[in-house]
Amino acid sequence: MKSPRLTLLLLAAGLGTAAWAENATLTRASDLKAKPFTDAATVTRLQEQSQVTIISNDGGWTRIRTSSGQTGWVRLLYVRPNRQDDTVVGIGKSLGTLGNVVRTGSTGNTVTTGAKGISKDDLAHAAPNFQEVKRMDQYKVSTGEAERFARNNRLKAQEISYLDSTDGQRN
Amino acid sequence: MKQSRRFRPLAASLALIATFGLSGCKNLDVNSALQQGGNLARSFNHTVGPQEERRMGEESAALLLGAAPLVKSPGVQRYVNQVGQWIALQTGRSDIQWHFGVLDTSNVNAFAAPAGYVFVTRGQLQRLQDESELAGIIAHEISHVLMGHYVQTMLKKDRVAALGNLANTVAQSQGKEELGALVNLTRGIYSAGLDKEDEYQADRMGVVLAARAGYDPFGLPRVLQMYAANAGQAGFDLLFSTHPSADDRLDKLASAMADKFDALESKSIKNTTAFSRQIASLGPTPKPR
Numbered sequence: 001m002k003s004p005r006l007t008l009l010l011l012a013a014g015l016g017t018a019a020w021a022e023n024a025t026l027t028r029a030s031d032l033k034a035k036p037f038t039d040a041a042t043v044t045r046l047q048e049q050s051q052v053t054i055i056s057n058d059g060g061w062t063r064i065r066t067s068s069g070q071t072g073w074v075r076l077l078y079v080r081p082n083r084q085d086d087t088v089v090g091i092g093k094s095l096g097t098l099g100n101v102v103r104t105g106s107t108g109n110t111v112t113t114g115a116k117g118i119s120k121d122d123l124a125h126a127a128p129n130f131q132e133v134k135r136m137d138q139y140k141v142s143t144g145e146a147e148r149f150a151r152n153n154r155l156k157a158q159e160i161s162y163l164d165s166t167d168g169q170r171n
Numbered sequence: 172m173k174q175s176r177r178f179r180p181l182a183a184s185l186a187l188i189a190t191f192g193l194s195g196c197k198n199l200d201v202n203s204a205l206q207q208g209g210n211l212a213r214s215f216n217h218t219v220g221p222q223e224e225r226r227m228g229e230e231s232a233a234l235l236l237g238a239a240p241l242v243k244s245p246g247v248q249r250y251v252n253q254v255g256q257w258i259a260l261q262t263g264r265s266d267i268q269w270h271f272g273v274l275d276t277s278n279v280n281a282f283a284a285p286a287g288y289v290f291v292t293r294g295q296l297q298r299l300q301d302e303s304e305l306a307g308i309i310a311h312e313i314s315h316v317l318m319g320h321y322v323q324t325m326l327k328k329d330r331v332a333a334l335g336n337l338a339n340t341v342a343q344s345q346g347k348e349e350l351g352a353l354v355n356l357t358r359g360i361y362s363a364g365l366d367k368e369d370e371y372q373a374d375r376m377g378v379v380l381a382a383r384a385g386y387d388p389f390g391l392p393r394v395l396q397m398y399a400a401n402a403g404q405a406g407f408d409l410l411f412s413t414h415p416s417a418d419d420r421l422d423k424l425a426s427a428m429a430d431k432f433d434a435l436e437s438k439s440i441k442n443t444t445a446f447s448r449q450i451a452s453l454g455p456t457p458k459p460r
Contacts, residue, residue: 060389077425081400117276118238120362128233136270139248146256153443155385163375163427
């Protein structure tokens with residue numbers, strides 16, 4: 001088990017930091033669109049399992065670059081980021097190795113640095129804090145305030161059905 | 172499991188009495204009752220009524236807050252309650268007293284507890300791009316409460332007989348703050364997570380509830396995409412060990428959503444200035460601890 005100090009050092013160096021994995025795989029054949037609209041021009045047709053690079057997201061669309069360098073938009077639901085250690089080479093490899101140092105060998109739990117957190121260990125040792133539960137009351141928002149918040153932010157309620165017949169039906 | 176160490180003598184004896192006292196009929200009725208969709212407590216002639224559920228919720232919330240207290244920012248807490256309460260208004264359940272809270276930990280996660288408690292961690296908030304992503308997470312947790320997933324899971328657990336007794340104990344225990352056996356049951360559930368199907372259901376319902384509230388319905392899928400990109404990273408440990416993989420969740424959502432929400436995109440809200448202001452007040456995205 002590595003010392004917390006080593007962990008802190010690694011973290012301070014920015015190693016093991018979660019970063020956006022830019023490499024991704026298409027889970028179904030998709031039209032690459034010039035703009036994030038269904039009726040936008042199609043740049044090209046991409047095969048299922050195409051390897052792409054994520055540039056950004058906009059609503060239900062993801063802007064990508066193909067392996068041949070074309071850019072455009074595909075539906076977000078069919079873009080799956082690759083795990084970083086699956087795709088990153090060179091420095092990525094060493095990053096992955098260092099990343100493992102942050103975990104203890106026996107339990108796989110993250111080494112803690114003394115800060116409170118919510119890991120399995122934290123839950124096992126936590127003493128219930130009822131004062132803090134009571135404190136939540138003071139932040140409670142009334143129906144009127146919630147509606148005012150929605151109006152101020154142009155949020156309009158929509159009528160939309162649940163997606164499955166079992167949804168919303170509690171026994 | 173380290174739970175046994177934390178057992179209070181009273182709770183331990185209660186659990187023992189309950190386990191031995193009811194062990195004879197444990198296998199007999201429990202499974203069939205659950206299969207029939209019935210509530211276990213009812214099958215033992217115990218009802219988990221609103222009062223018991225509220226007690227379960229308070230104990231669960233107290234445990235989570237014992238692990239990580241509230242972020243000391245009234246502005247952030249109030250803001251998350253505004254978003255949460257507005258989404259809760261779309262559920263048709265005006266009988267639930269909703270409480271939303273931001274837990275002060277850099278770990279990325281969100282939790283629900285019976286009777287209307289919903290928590291998001293600071294680390295989760297700091298990794299969000301816009302309010303529709305927050306709405307998706309809150310709506311997912313609200314769905315766990317609506318469907319009684321935590322209550323049902325408590326009833327399904329091995330110490331089911333103990334809880335059958337606890338329903339009574341809870342009812343008779345007003346004034347006492349802590350019920351050791353219930354708290355320990357809760358520890359186990361937050362460490363092990365809910366049933367996979369409960370998570371998929373909360374994803375489906377969460378997307379719908381966020382959309383009903385006027386938010387971009389793709390907020391939750393974008394969060395799941397972010398999870399997928401961070402698989403195996405520190406700070407996400409408990410989240411990943413207690414949920415189906417982000418890839419599986421996205422696959423399920425993709426087939427459930429299909430193109431049903433595409434038309435909503437142009438008239439839905441992605442972000443507000445309140446989100447940007449409150450998230451900025453939390454500081455930069457934390458390094459995993």
